[in-house]
Amino acid sequence: MDDQQAIARAEEILHQAVDGMTPRPTLKAVRRASVGPCLAHDDHSEDDRVQVRLGYQLTGVPGTAAKSLVKQADEAWRKLGYAYQSSDGGPDWSDPFPSVFMRTKSDDFWMDASAGVLDRAKGEGLAAITVTSPCFLAAGQSATPAAGAASFDVPLPDPAAEHRIRAHSSRIYDALRAPHAETPGAGLMPVDDNRGRVFFHHTWSAKSAGCDEATQAVARGQAYLEAAGWVVRRQGAGALRGLNPEDHSVAQILADETGMIRVAVTTPVARASDTQA
Known part of the structure; x- marks a missing residue:
């Protein structure tokens, strides 16, 4: 995967959630798709891997629609076979300002949809979606061996x-x-x-x-x-x-x-x- 492929895939995942929403929100970029340093989720690596991140606020709709938009993103992604990041399952929909954390099974993009609070008393919020690619090597960089747990000496208690x-x-x-x-x-x-x-x-x-x-x-x-x-x-x-x-x-x-x-x-x-x- 290169940066353009990662950006295209991240934008595809975003639109899979947004394009069928009702009411239809306007996308306001808070982080345009860009390549940045990798913060590894589960390993240690000495190469200079990068990853793509993008983020949008879903504007132009009533604040009371924020929870509904998050729920619609959840439903759209689940229909495509995407999974919750946690084995504990999905969000608590009784929360007026829920967050959804999911990932794609095939290529391990991570995404979340959340409702931030604008006016708690009125139940008004602002929905936002972020998508993060897996880490990959930028053009011209060489990989070091991937980290793994199978082949190392089990460390003594330290x-x-x-x-x-x-x-x-x-x-x-x-x-x-x-x-x-x-x-x-x-x-x-x-x-x-x-x-x-x-x-x-x-x-x-x-x-x-x-x-x-x-x-x-x-x-x-x-x-x-x-x-x-x-x-x-x-x-x-x-x-x-x-x-x-x-x-x-x-x-x-x-x-x-x-x-x-x-x-x-x-x-x-x-x-x-x-x-x-």
Whole structure:
């Protein structure tokens, strides 16, 4: 997959949800389809993979229609065989401002439709849809071996590494000053890079009130990392990657137009062969 194919597929998934909606909304771009840095969901990789993200608000309809639009997106995607990201199933439709998190089974695009609050007392909201492609290599880049769990030495219990990665996550969370958000697939897991190196990879999310607030939260995260001695590289207004030169941990922070802030922290783990050397 290249960037143009990823953009075309993301836009197709968006229109599969929107084109049959009643009342018909107007699409207002809050993130036009663009290629940006990859924030991996479930692995550690040293290549410079990228992914496509797009986001639209569904405007031009009454605020009371927001929940209905989210439900129509859910129904359209389910008819195409797309699945919920979580094994727990779909949203709670008793919530006046629901969110739907789904993915395509064939090519693993992730998407969500959500209703943000405009006036809670009147039940008025604003629906939005985002679509994110899987990670892929940009033209001219070479791949490193894919991460996997089948071929590495099972790491010994490493309390120091676990404490280290949780401490990094906790301090980043405090710096962001945004409430924790439950997201499918979040948590701590061991991974390896098929080069004999094992890592802990910790993913989690926070949720702010919107795009501007999320960007400000990322800026606070950058300020903390730089003050703590991390080497930080910005990858756009809402994304950054930081390297801790002392323990070789890597932190990635990515904010989207809905106010969701996704964080991934990776740190090396001691292997059995290390301790026996």
